[in-house]
Amino acid sequence: MLGWRWLVVIVMGWVGTGLAWAAEPIVFGAVVSATGPAAFLGEPQKNTFLLLEEEINAAGGLDGRPITIVVYDDESDVNKCVLAVRRLLDQDKVVAIFGPSLSGNTLAVTKVAAAARVPLISMAAAEKIVRPVDPWVFNTPQLDRHAGITILQHAKAAGHKRLALLTVSDGYGQAGRQVLQELISAQGFSLVADEVYGPKDTDMTAQLTKIVGAGADALICWGTNPGPAVVARNRMQLGLSIPLYMSHGVASPKFIELAGPAAEGILLPAGRLVAVDQVPDGHPQKAVLQAYVAAYTKRFGMPPSSFGGYAHDAVRLVAAAVRKAGVAEPAAIRDALENLQNVAGVSGIYSYSADNHNGLDASAFLMVSIQGSTWKVLP
Amino acid sequence: MRRPFWLQVAVPIAVMGLLPLVFPGSYSLTVLILSVLHAMHAVGLCLLVGHAGQISLGHGGFYGLAAYTSAILSVRYALPVEVAMAGGVGLTVVVAALLGLPTLRLRGHALAMATLGLGIILNILFTEAVELTGGPSGFVGIPRLSFAGVVVDRDGAVYGLLVAVLGAMMALATNILNSRVGRALRTLHGSEAAAEAMGVDVAQAKRVVFVLSAGFSALAGVLYAHYLTFIAPSSFGFLFSVELIVMVVLGGMTSIPGAVAGAFLVTWLPEVLRAFENVESLLFGIILLGCIRFFPQGLAGAGASVGRWIGALLRCPRGEQDRG
Amino acid sequence: MAPLIQYLMGGLTLGSTYGLTALGFTLIWSATGIVNFAQGEFVMLGGMLAVAGVAVGLSQLWAILLAVAGTTVVGAMVERTMIRPLGRRPVLDVVIVTLGVAMVVRGLVMLFLGKETHVLEPFSGHVPLRVFGAAIMAQGVWVLATAAAVVGGLKVFFSATLEGKAMQACAHDPVAASLVGISVPRMTLLSFALSALLGAVGGVLITPITMTSYDVGILLGLKGFAACVLGGLGSPLGAMAGGILLGVVESLTAGYLSSAYKDAVALVVLLAVLFFRPTGLFGPRDVTRV
Numbered sequence: 001m002l003g004w005r006w007l008v009v010i011v012m013g014w015v016g017t018g019l020a021w022a023a024e025p026i027v028f029g030a031v032v033s034a035t036g037p038a039a040f041l042g043e044p045q046k047n048t049f050l051l052l053e054e055e056i057n058a059a060g061g062l063d064g065r066p067i068t069i070v071v072y073d074d075e076s077d078v079n080k081c082v083l084a085v086r087r088l089l090d091q092d093k094v095v096a097i098f099g100p101s102l103s104g105n106t107l108a109v110t111k112v113a114a115a116a117r118v119p120l121i122s123m124a125a126a127e128k129i130v131r132p133v134d135p136w137v138f139n140t141p142q143l144d145r146h147a148g149i150t151i152l153q154h155a156k157a158a159g160h161k162r163l164a165l166l167t168v169s170d171g172y173g174q175a176g177r178q179v180l181q182e183l184i185s186a187q188g189f190s191l192v193a194d195e196v197y198g199p200k201d202t203d204m205t206a207q208l209t210k211i212v213g214a215g216a217d218a219l220i221c222w223g224t225n226p227g228p229a230v231v232a233r234n235r236m237q238l239g240l241s242i243p244l245y246m247s248h249g250v251a252s253p254k255f256i257e258l259a260g261p262a263a264e265g266i267l268l269p270a271g272r273l274v275a276v277d278q279v280p281d282g283h284p285q286k287a288v289l290q291a292y293v294a295a296y297t298k299r300f301g302m303p304p305s306s307f308g309g310y311a312h313d314a315v316r317l318v319a320a321a322v323r324k325a326g327v328a329e330p331a332a333i334r335d336a337l338e339n340l341q342n343v344a345g346v347s348g349i350y351s352y353s354a355d356n357h358n359g360l361d362a363s364a365f366l367m368v369s370i371q372g373s374t375w376k377v378l379p
Numbered sequence: 380m381r382r383p384f385w386l387q388v389a390v391p392i393a394v395m396g397l398l399p400l401v402f403p404g405s406y407s408l409t410v411l412i413l414s415v416l417h418a419m420h421a422v423g424l425c426l427l428v429g430h431a432g433q434i435s436l437g438h439g440g441f442y443g444l445a446a447y448t449s450a451i452l453s454v455r456y457a458l459p460v461e462v463a464m465a466g467g468v469g470l471t472v473v474v475a476a477l478l479g480l481p482t483l484r485l486r487g488h489a490l491a492m493a494t495l496g497l498g499i500i501l502n503i504l505f506t507e508a509v510e511l512t513g514g515p516s517g518f519v520g521i522p523r524l525s526f527a528g529v530v531v532d533r534d535g536a537v538y539g540l541l542v543a544v545l546g547a548m549m550a551l552a553t554n555i556l557n558s559r560v561g562r563a564l565r566t567l568h569g570s571e572a573a574a575e576a577m578g579v580d581v582a583q584a585k586r587v588v589f590v591l592s593a594g595f596s597a598l599a600g601v602l603y604a605h606y607l608t609f610i611a612p613s614s615f616g617f618l619f620s621v622e623l624i625v626m627v628v629l630g631g632m633t634s635i636p637g638a639v640a641g642a643f644l645v646t647w648l649p650e651v652l653r654a655f656e657n658v659e660s661l662l663f664g665i666i667l668l669g670c671i672r673f674f675p676q677g678l679a680g681a682g683a684s685v686g687r688w689i690g691a692l693l694r695c696p697r698g699e700q701d702r703g
Numbered sequence: 704m705a706p707l708i709q710y711l712m713g714g715l716t717l718g719s720t721y722g723l724t725a726l727g728f729t730l731i732w733s734a735t736g737i738v739n740f741a742q743g744e745f746v747m748l749g750g751m752l753a754v755a756g757v758a759v760g761l762s763q764l765w766a767i768l769l770a771v772a773g774t775t776v777v778g779a780m781v782e783r784t785m786i787r788p789l790g791r792r793p794v795l796d797v798v799i800v801t802l803g804v805a806m807v808v809r810g811l812v813m814l815f816l817g818k819e820t821h822v823l824e825p826f827s828g829h830v831p832l833r834v835f836g837a838a839i840m841a842q843g844v845w846v847l848a849t850a851a852a853v854v855g856g857l858k859v860f861f862s863a864t865l866e867g868k869a870m871q872a873c874a875h876d877p878v879a880a881s882l883v884g885i886s887v888p889r890m891t892l893l894s895f896a897l898s899a900l901l902g903a904v905g906g907v908l909i910t911p912i913t914m915t916s917y918d919v920g921i922l923l924g925l926k927g928f929a930a931c932v933l934g935g936l937g938s939p940l941g942a943m944a945g946g947i948l949l950g951v952v953e954s955l956t957a958g959y960l961s962s963a964y965k966d967a968v969a970l971v972v973l974l975a976v977l978f979f980r981p982t983g984l985f986g987p988r989d990v991t992r993v
Binding site: 078090104 | 406608
Binding site for chain 2: 738785788789792793795796798799800802803804805806807809810811813814921925928929932963964966967970971973974977978981
């Protein structure tokens with residue numbers, strides 16, 4: 001007796017999906033560092049791909065076709081990253097690739113994607129990825145340069161002249177350090193100390209003591225968790241009074257949790273995601289930010305991070321390109337991406353062009369200060 | 380125990396030659412190329428770990444030293460690729476000899492400690508000497524493999540070349556085990572002191588094997604750098620050195636074809652396990668533990684057991700007939 | 704003058720975190736002659752379990768006690784399920800098993816407790832102490848004092864208790880030890896449980912300073928192992944002294960030479976000691992038996 005009822009359910013289900021997904025899905029690929037040292041980047045990005053795949057399909061897909069995002073984890077390892085990209089190109093036949101999460105891994109695969117003539121939208125920030133421009137390679141994060149400019153503007157207004165750098169010795173810290181060295185001398189500051197620390201170091205009192213000895217007016221620390229939290233705690237331990245600037249790499253609640261009371265008063269450039277409620281209502285990013293925060297929090301039970309935002313923007317930009325091109329072919333997507341103007345994303349407002357494959361500028365950043373364990377946007 | 384040459388070298392090489400036909404496509408070929416590169420380390424480490432009884436936790440550092448040296452010579456100093464590669468291997472062998480000379484006099488875990496220390500020091504150099512190495516985000520723009528002006532740029536050709544090099548390494552390793560050095564190492568299973576009293580220079584044999592294994596890793600390193608055209612410090616760290624040990628253990632420690640099979644398995648497995656990305660390191664650990672516990676002879680031993688088992692199955696019916 | 708004292712204090716705090724890890728290495732080595740590459744994971748496990756305890760609402764004290772007890776049980780289980788079944792297999796096999804155990808522990812912690820970095824509240828607040836014009840975290844004093852107590856305790860344990868002497872006898876010559884009625888398996892079990900306990904104590908003590916996550920065990924293990932080699936494997940005092948020396952060299956190098964190469968300089972010192980004094984600074988002179 002149960003048999004025919006089941007048959008009806010199955011047939012109805014089959015007809016239903018058949019109607020909704022009459023077309024072949026559009027297959028995108030993504031490579032994230034969901035495990036390994038860079039898991040803090042890749043995990044929210046992986047989640048975001050999952051979320052957006054569901055969202056876009058629930059809204060009827062792209063141009064009437066459902067989408068699939070094949071996500072591979074490169075374990076923060078460059079060989080696995082190359083393999084993942086080759087697999088996406090070779091076996092999954094993707095029309096565009098999101099990622100990788102890391103700058104080094106991105107630099108290792110740009111040639112592979114370009115040779116296959118498939119656009120790659122990296123979620124890593126290094127300037128080398130987009131300058132000089134490779135026609136097939138884009139990225140979505142704000143450039144380190146924009147963060148550096150935002151910091152130095154604030155430092156100049158506050159009257160600081162002698163600056164010190166404390167950067168982490170990984171790809172992120174190296175890129176930030178190079179940009180800051182260049183900007184600091186170009187803008188007439190003097191660089192009195194240029195120290196580094198290892199990604200897993202647990203004590204930076206020696207570097208801080210040396211920096212104080214060099215007579216710095218302000219310190220810029222460039223790294224991702226947990227190093228900067230150690231720097232903040234050591235600064236409090238030593239009772240240093242010079243202002244401490246951090247990079248956008250710690251613009252997450254996790255940093256405030258790890259640094260505890262030592263986070264108070266720290267200054268940093270951050271995307272608008274950290275303080276959605278402080279973004280004025282008329283701002284073009286406001287709606288996008290609210291939607292992303294609400295959907296992500298509902299789906300995963302925690303607020304999204306700005307790293308997830310890079311994935312969000314990559315998918316939204318490519319979706320916009322597919323709609324604009326009217327066809328989901330790699331070359332058409334690439335051409336359409338290059339002509340996108342004023343697309344509001346989580347990290348900023350993107351305008352790509354033939355000689356600008358990053359699409360953001362310093363206005364993507366706000367200067368914030370940590371006060372009362374939360375972010376306060378500075379005017 | 381003399382090892383039949385054809386079984387030790389010719390059969391594995393023939394199998395590797397056929398693999399691209401079984402697994403076509405550029406992705407599979409990339410996995411195969413990385414497997415062969417890893418197998419080069421495994422052959423050298425099989426001699427060191429399995430036969431000389433010494434653990435190295437720094438072969439990842441030798442791999443990187445050769446790769447970076449060759450990259451720097453060919454890009455920063457514009458030397459021809461062959462010359463740069465020779466420079467990379469040469470420097471690495473010298474460094475290994477300098478480390479091995481004082482260390483292998485010592486007993487116990489001295490080599491493990493020394494190689495561990497050197498491996499980390501080298502990794503710090505790759506990361507911090509930004510002007511020379513490109514720093515943590517890597518060295519971009521390394522020229523592709525070429526010999527006398529002929530660029531080897533098709534992956535299929537690279538694979539063929541690598542298999543040939545690996546074959547030469549396996550042949551050399553097999554010969555070493557059948558030579559005076561191999562006989563000296565065999566005394567390790569008995570009394571090292573007694574052997575030395577008889578005039579067998581065990582320390583010298585260990586040094587030869589150590590430097591040879593570093594040389595194999597160095598050759599893999601230069602080939603890797605000019606194949607991928609991009610290198611980063613994270614590929615040459617402590618964890619990679621441990622992974623190399625795992626390959627040798629999976630292969631059964633003393634068997635050269637086993638070590639090669641171990642390298643292929645360790646390289647393929649993560650690709651197969653992609654669906655389980657979050658538990659991959661866990662599974663690796665479990666496989667390693669299970670292998671030591673239940674298959675101390677590794678893949679080589681498991682292969683032999685399966686062989687005996689099939690042999691027994693084939694013979695079994697006849698035995699029953701006899702009884703009947 | 705003030706910077707020098709600050710560097711020394713920083714190095715002392717840092718070094719004592721290495722030394723605490725090193726003590727566990729030394730204990731297992733003393734009892735079994737095994738280098739336990741899972742020791743760093745015991746330290747990590749102590750810290751992570753305490754964090755997990757606090758996260759489910761336990762008071763920090765209870766979380767810490769349960770974390771230490773839990774890790775001790777894990778240490779004993781590792782010995783019973785992984786080490787003992789190997790019987791008389793070569794030491795190399797056992798060492799590789801400890802590498803495997805480290806991977807499994809790390810994998811399980813990542814799976815069940817996540818990949819995030821966590822921190823515990825310092826035991827005596829965030830206000831630093833002032834010593835000769837240098838600032839030292841109050842938590843650093845906890846670490847140092849505990850380490851000193853453990854070194855003293857181990858000294859008494861090895862020289863004045865039957866268990867301690869029996870344990871050393873096992874490493875020296877297991878066959879002779881069992882002939883005089885010492886249960887070698889029991890001593891191995893005891894050494895693994897004790898060193899897991901020491902590791903966990905270290906883990907919960909250093910987490911307020913260094914923070915913790917599933918993957919901190921690798922680096923802690925390496926530094927702890929290096930500290931042991933520097934001080935001489937088998938000597939608790941040597942392990943602690945080696946750790947502090949390592950920390951001070953790193954701190955002074957960062958202060959006066961280059962923060963980029965501080966770890967490299969510390970390792971060069973380690974290699975030099977290995978070549979010129981292979982038994983470490985405090986290790987017993989090794990006598991080769993034929």
